[in-house]
Amino acid sequence: MNKFFKSLALVEKSSAILASRFRKNESFFDPLQVFNEWSKSRKFTFTDTKCLHAHLLRAYEMHKNPFFANSLVDFYFKSGSLDYAVKVFEEIPELNVVSWNIMVSGYNENLLYDDSWRVFCRMHSLGFVPNQFTYGGVISACCSLQNNVNGKQIYGLVMKNGLFTNGYVRAGSIDLFAKSGCFEDALRVFYDVSCENVVCWNAIISGAVKNKENLVALDIFNEMCGFSLPNSFTFSSILTACTALEELDLGRGVQGWVIKCGAGEDIFVSTAIIDMYSKGGHMDEATKEFWYMPIRNVVSWTAMISGFVQNGNSISALQLFNEMRKLRVETNKYTITSVIAACANLAMITGAQQIHCLIFRIGLYKDSVISASLINMYSNIGAVGLAELVFKEAEKKHVVAWAGMISACAKHGSSESAIALFQRMLQECLRPDMFSTCSVLSIVECANLGRQIHCLSLKNGLLNDVSVGSSLSTMYSKCDLLDESYKVFEQIAQKDNVSWASMIAGYAEHGCAYKAIQLFRDMLSVKAKPDGKTLIAVLTALSALHSLKNGKEVHAYALRRDNSKHAVAGGALVNMYSKCGALHLAWNTFNMIPVKDQVACSSLVSGLAQNGSIEDSLELFHYMLMTDLGIDSFTMSSLVGAAVRLDILYVGLQLHTHIIKLGLESEVSVGSSLVMMYSKFGNINDCREAFDHIQKPDVISWTVIITSYALHGRGGEALRLYDLMKESGIKPDSVTYVGVLSACSHSGLVDEGYFHLKSMTKDYGIEPGNRHYACMVDLLGRSGKLEEAKRFIDEMPIKPNALVWATLLSSCKLHGDVELGKLAAEKAIELQPSDAGAFISISNICADIGQWDEVVKIRSEMKQTGLKKELGWSYS
CATH class of the missing domain: 1.25.40 (Serine Threonine Protein Phosphatase 5, Tetratricopeptide repeat)
Incomplete structure (x- = not known):
């Protein structure tokens, strides 16, 4: 025999079986009987295998018996001695297909799937013809590696060698393609030949469910019922499909099949039924099914606890967990995470502390999933400090704890902390998962940072995840980049x-x-x-x-x-x-x-106020106050706006009192409405005070206060406010510039007016409109520069409308310029013949200088066109 076999020594401690046999009579040692006994009991160690190996070397010519050699290789693999298994295999003089099969399955059993693939390739290159067990083993290795490319090559060999009808090989191939995300290939393998093998049916149904093709799973199940009788595995998969599709009635029908086929006592089927009722919100039926189960394991207990949590019944979830503990049922980390989720609200803070202590006692505090659940629990009850303590003690080799802490910071508005944690995670060479990526994207308001995270997501292969795609799309939308937002949205596959x-x-x-x-x-x-x-x-x-x-x-x-x-x-x-x-x-x-919630009440109050039904809106507002419904800034700003439109000052003052009481005066929408109200009623000091209470004024509130000062003849102060607005980083819009130019007009600041008109386009890219040009015409007209105003109108890059000419007409009336006034009136009437204002203005100009014939003529024209002068009125 070779050097390896000759050097193998008999160990001192042999197995009980071998020791007893050799003590009696070594000549009666029967290796076949030993192999059979060991194969049945599976109670052997590396030491036992070496002992058997030594006896075989001493008593038999082992190299002449391939069964002995193959069995030793198998035993070495099963005892975890891979080096010895390989050495024995390499010294077998005449390898057969069984030898290669043992190597493939041995590597699979030890999770060395790449080695399994290499052994198969070597076998194939040496000309050995694989059988169904070889193909089954190597397909299993490809499945674990999720290597569908190699899997397709193997299936090609299966087709070539005529083994595609073998149920064992087909089921493995279906499972491979389904788990690798190639469900269409799995379907093609399944439909290559008709089959009554329940294993193949189960493989394709399970694959459909795992690929979220639940409707396909139901269709295949319907086909299956005409060929083969479903078993417990089939029912578990199809019940999962019914749960995902929220097809409770269909699920009840499947449950009827379960009872008819006698599969109701199967623990996995019963657990699937519990899960279906729990996720459908029918906890009474889930509870009934649970207590009918003859045997309950940790999975079924966890399914019930999780069901109560998902349906918002934390108390029942904790009661069931206590019952589970009393019965000394084993708990796992999934049970604990469900219980943690039950404690994730302020009312359950005592339970939260108790479950945290239990986690320390049973030694699960190092588990990254448990740590992340604890962080999320403390985040939900507002105890961010405790969440940070859990994170400090957590195992940071896994991304899940980082993701939980980033989410906690994002949820509580700590944007800088969330981004800093995300950066630290990258520095630790951890690859962000979809959860941490979505959390940090939710608080990103800078397009450049968002683009960097987008690139990182692309690099990490996360863009196929629908939640990451949606978060990116939302981020670009928040940054006013709608085109980029839509591009990301289009790339979301599902x-x-x-x-x-x-x-x-x-x-x-x-x-x-x-x-x-x-x-x-x-x-x-x-x-x-x-x-x-x-x-x-x-x-x-x-x-x-x-x-x-x-x-x-x-x-x-x-x-x-x-x-x-x-x-x-x-x-x-x-x-x-x-x-x-x-x-x-x-x-x-x-x-x-x-x-009736706050949103519905606020919407109706605002709608009534905006449509002039102030009494109804105030009555509903009173109802909201009496029922303790939250009053938001949208409601109050709408009511104040209605008071402004209806000129009801005392209502506005009462509303201001409520605003102060509710602490809403710092809200930008409410503050802007108050500024507008006091401006309308002529109280510029209260107007400024209301503006000063706004915490973060936006472009609308700045525009309102600038316009208010301008309309009250305090143009210089309006322009100073405009400078403060720019210093605060707020960009003006076209409406802001109407207020700025009005301020220049009311203060006679001609040069400043020209400067700001040019600044619109030069600094902010805003093209002036007729309202802006009308302000400049008013500015020039008030300053007595009527001819310059006329030239300004003639040189306008856009066609002047009736407002521009009417503004010039008003200036002509102010300075008594009849000829230019007539021209302005003609232009205004030509552009807006239904407006009586132009007729009245030119009539008044003629009356002021004693041209009564012209006055009569103009009045006659008004009568012919059906226009009438509105009567003046006042409150007094």
Whole structure:
């Protein structure tokens, strides 16, 4: 025999079986009997195998018996002695297909799948013909490696060698392609030949479920019932498909099959039924099924606890966990994470502390998944400091704890901390997962940083994940980059409701209502099912367009899909009808909402206020105060705006009192409305005080205060406010420049007016419109530069409208320039013949200089055209 066999010594401690046999009579040693006994018991070690090996060398010519050699290779693999197994294999003089099969399966059993593949390649290159067990083993290795390329090559050899009808090989091939994400290839393998093998049916059904092709799984199950009887594995998979599709009635039908086939006592089937009822919200039926189970394991207990948590019943979840502990049922980390989720609210803070202590006691505090769950729990109850302590003690080799802490920081507004943690994670050479990427994207407001994370996601292969794609799309939308947002949205392969809703909302929030509605139509055309968030987004777009007809269609769609949509999108429906002026429909929709929440009440209050129904809006506002519904800034700003439009100062003052009481005076929308109100009623000091209380003034609030000062003849102060606005980093818009130019006009600042008019285009790229040019004409006219004003109009890059000529006409009236006034009046009347103002102005000019014939002529023209001078009136 070779050197390896000759050098193998008999070990001192032999197995009990061998020792007893050799003590009796060594000549009676029967290796076949030993191999059979060991194969049945599987109670052998590396030492036992070496002992047997030594006895075989001494008593038999082992190299002449391939069965002995192959069995030794197998035993060495099973005892974890891979080096010895390989050495014995290499010294076998005449290898056969069994030898190669043992090597392939041995490497598989020891999770060395690459070595298994290399052994197969070597076998094939040496000309050995694989059998079904060889193919089954190497296919299993490719499946574990998720290497569908090599898997396809193996299946090609299977087809070539005529083994494609073998159920064992086909089931392995189906499993390989399904787990590698190539479900279409798995289907092709399954349908290559007709088959009654239940294992193949189970493989394709399970593969369909794992690839979220649940409807396909149901179709194949229906086919299967005509060929083969389902077993427990089939029922577990098909019940999972029913759960994913929310097909509870169909699931009940499958449960009937389970009872009929006698598979109800199978623990995996029962657990799948519990999961189906739990996720469908039917915890009574899940509980009944659970207590009927003859045997319950940790999976079934965990499924029940998780079901209670998902249905918001934390108390029952904790009670069941306590019962589980009393019965001394083994708990695993999935049980613990479900219990942690049950404690993730302020009412369960005592339970949170107790479960944390239990985790320390049972030694699971180092587990990264448990650490992440604890971080999330403390984050949900607002204890960010405790979350940070857990993170400091957590094992940081896994990304899951980092992701939990980043999410906690993002959730509580600590944007800088979240981004810093994300950067530290990269410095630790950890690859961000989709959860940490989505969390950090949710707080990114800088396009450059967002693009860097986009590139990182592309590098890490995360763009195929729908949640990452949706987060990127939303991030670009928040940064006002709608084109880039839509490009990312288009690249999402499997769009879900979140991705559709975020893109529709992005268009709606950025004034692209038509695009939002078109996207909603596209969503319906691909048979996607909009949820409440999507309906709210599209209703927001319709509100901006005042599209009552389309709004009614969306409302009808929501009712047809699910009557409970009123509870989800009720506020959006009320807002849409209010914005469209259909107050009776807004009231009807409001009355149909089962529980009046803040959104619905605020929408109706605002709608009533904006449509002039101030008494009804105040009555509903009083109802909100009496029922302790939260009052938001949107509601208060709408009410103040209504008081301004209706010139009701005492109502505005009372509302201001409520605003101070509610602590909303620092909100930008409320503060802007108050500034506008006091400006309208002529109190510029209160106007400034209201502005100073705004915490973060935006372009609207700055514009309102600048315009207020301008209209009250305090142009210099208005321009100083404009400088402060620029210093604060707020960019002016076209409306702001109307206020700035009005300030110049009321203060006679001609040079400053020209400067700011040029600055619009030069510094901010804003093209002046007729309102801006009218302000300049007013500025020149007030300064007595009527001819310059006329030249200015003639040189305008756009065609002057009636407002520009009417402004010049007013200046001519002020300075008594009849000829230029007549020209301005003719132009104004030509552009807007239905406006009596131009006729009245030129008539007054002629009257001031005694041209009564002209006055009579102009009055006669007014009568001929049917125009009348409105009578003046006052409050006094």
